[in-house]
Amino acid sequence: MxxxxxxxxxxxxxxxxxxxxxxxxxxxxxxxxxxxxxxxxxxxxxxxxxxxxxxxxxxxxxxxxxxxxxxxxxxxxxxxxxxxxxxxxxxxxxxxxxxxxxxxxxxxxxxxxxxxxxxxxxxxxxxxxxxxxxxxxxxxxxxxxxxxxxxxxxxxxxxxxxxxxxxxxxxxxxxxxxxxxxxxxxxxxxxxNSTLSELGLPVMKPDQMVKLIEDQPVLQAFKLMSEKRVGGLPIIEKEGNKVVGNISLRDIQFLLMAPEIYEEFRSVTAKAFCTAVRSHLRLKQEASPLLEDVITCQKTDTIEKVILKLDNARIQRIYVVNSHGDLEGVVTLRDIISTFVQEPPGYFGDFFYQVVPLPINSSV
The missing domain is CATH 3.10.580.10 (CBS-domain)
Incomplete structure (x- = not known):
């Protein structure tokens, strides 16, 4: 295999x-x-x-x-x-x-x-x-x-x-x-030493974010990620705008590998899914970011601080919240790398002719 x-x-x-x-x-x-x-x-x-x-x-x-x-x-x-x-x-x-x-x-x-x-x-x-x-x-x-x-x-x-x-x-x-x-x-x-806001992060405004309310079906989360081409999304409390969880594409493994979740995967809610996954991980004694509280940052944090948080937790995205804990955006690994480099005009030339299919935003 x-x-x-x-x-x-x-x-x-x-x-x-x-x-x-x-x-x-x-x-x-x-x-x-x-x-x-x-x-x-x-x-x-x-x-x-x-x-x-x-x-x-x-x-x-x-x-x-x-x-x-x-x-x-x-x-x-x-x-x-x-x-x-x-x-x-x-x-x-x-x-x-x-x-x-x-x-x-x-x-x-x-x-x-x-x-x-x-x-x-x-x-x-x-x-x-x-x-x-x-x-x-x-x-x-x-x-x-x-x-x-x-x-x-x-x-x-x-x-x-x-x-x-x-x-x-x-x-x-x-x-x-x-x-x-x-x-x-x-x-x-x-x-x-630049702050997120100084670097134009988060790019996406709160009302543009892909997110899921905690009592919605978890299958909807994976459907949204697939349709919107994002790697993860926040789970929001039923009343309010605070992040209570995170589901990423890799978590689909638990729908397929954890029998207690798979049996109800079409009806289980996002909140119940997160709870069931934590129980499954504890039973298996496996370390995972899903066992920890949601990691957040603020717009006033430096990019250096955010990098260290992402790396220490080994996660793909971090949610930006205000002083009240309300969701204000998300910063991904791709966002961070994007602030680090810019493409010079005509840089790639015919580079993408070696790949099938072409990247969706390629101009060649």
């Missing part, structure tokens, strides 16, 4: 991350052209660092899923390794096949949510909706960060073209973890 090469959820080599931070510091100091803005200066630094410098997990294991896997097997694989997605290996491709023939796509919880709502039993042949967009080791950090932010890629396999295999997988959470190790470096503080 699976091939284990490495799990991107494992913590990266912290010494390598700190060395990377010092390397960026040196490049930052070299950029002394007064006409450059801070953003242009940082872009220039990131353009000089290849993706091959991004730290791989110490155990160097990659998780792949075979193309003949069932829906249940895919869910079990992602849950077992605590990952959001996995490249799909074509079982009919020979060992010496090129990467484009060897890998047919990526399976992730977003797709599993769609399959559950459509009552699909078998995922074989259903991966193409999630594009496999490879990075080459020689691609730059700027390319990597733009793909993970503006172009909404959640994970990027780094492919060794010569050997036709994946050497690393870069995820949004791995990048934010890397950023957390840059805290305290002078070049980073130029950006890290």
């Amino acid at each position: 699976e091939n284990i090469l490495f799990s991107p959820r494992h913590r990266l080599d912290e010494d390598a991350e700190r060395e990377l931070g010092r390397r960026l510091e040196a490049l930052w100091d070299e950029q002394k052209e007064p006409s450059l803005s801070d953003t242009q200066r940082l872009n220039s630094c990131l353009e000089k660092i290849p993706v091959s410098s991004f730290p791989a997990p110490p155990d160097k294991q990659v998780v792949e899923i075979n193309s003949d896997a069932s829906l249940a097997e895919a869910v079990q694989l992602l849950a077992k390794h605590k990952i959001l997605s996995s490249p799909v290996r074509d079982i009919n491709a020979p060992e010496d096949a090129t990467w484009i023939d060897k890998y047919i796509g990526i399976v992730e919880f977003a797709g599993i949510a769609v399959w559950l709502l459509q009552q699909v039993k078998d995922i074989s042949g259903s991966f193409r909706w999630a594009p496999f967009l490879p990075l080459h080791p020689s691609d730059s950090f700027l390319t990597m960060l733009l793909l993970l932010s503006k172009y909404r890629m959640k994970s990027l396999p780094v492919v060794d073209i010569g050997e036709g295999k994946i050497g690393n997988i870069v995820t949004q959470s791995a990048v934010v973890h890397m950023l957390s190790k840059f805290v305290g470096l002078p070049w980073f503080e130029t950006w890290g």
Whole structure:
């Protein structure tokens, strides 16, 4: 069912991350052209660092899923390794096949949510909706960060073209973890000391947010996430605007793997679902953000503080509340990376011709 090469959820080599931070510091100091803005200066630094410098997990294991896997097997694989997605290996491709023939796509919880709502039993042949967009080791950090932010890629396999295999997988959470190790470096503080409001966050206004009232069916949460293409949403108290919970796409695993929840999955409310999941996790003695109170921040918090909160809790989003605890917005990993880099005009050229299908907001 699976091939284990490495799990991107494992913590990266912290010494390598700190060395990377010092390397960026040196490049930052070299950029002394007064006409450059801070953003242009940082872009220039990131353009000089290849993706091959991004730290791989110490155990160097990659998780792949075979193309003949069932829906249940895919869910079990992602849950077992605590990952959001996995490249799909074509079982009919020979060992010496090129990467484009060897890998047919990526399976992730977003797709599993769609399959559950459509009552699909078998995922074989259903991966193409999630594009496999490879990075080459020689691609730059700027390319990597733009793909993970503006172009909404959640994970990027780094492919060794010569050997036709994946050497690393870069995820949004791995990048934010890397950023957390840059805290305290002078070049980073130029950006890290800015508050959310100064950086234009949260982007989405409260009345634009996708959210669910606690007594609504939890299946509606996954339907909304699928329709609105978001990775999670807040659960709001029945009377008021306070966040009482969070449901993300990865939580769909509990509808499929926890029998006590699956039996009633079409009628269980969001509140009851969260309670049942906590009981299931305690019974299994598994650590999870779902066992903790909802983590929040305020617009006056610095981006540095928010990064540390997200990384410490290993979560994908943080809710912004006012002094009364009322919901004011959400900040995601993608939002944070988006404030860090900006795409230069014409930067990607024909880059996206190597992926099928094209990213939805690609201009090529």
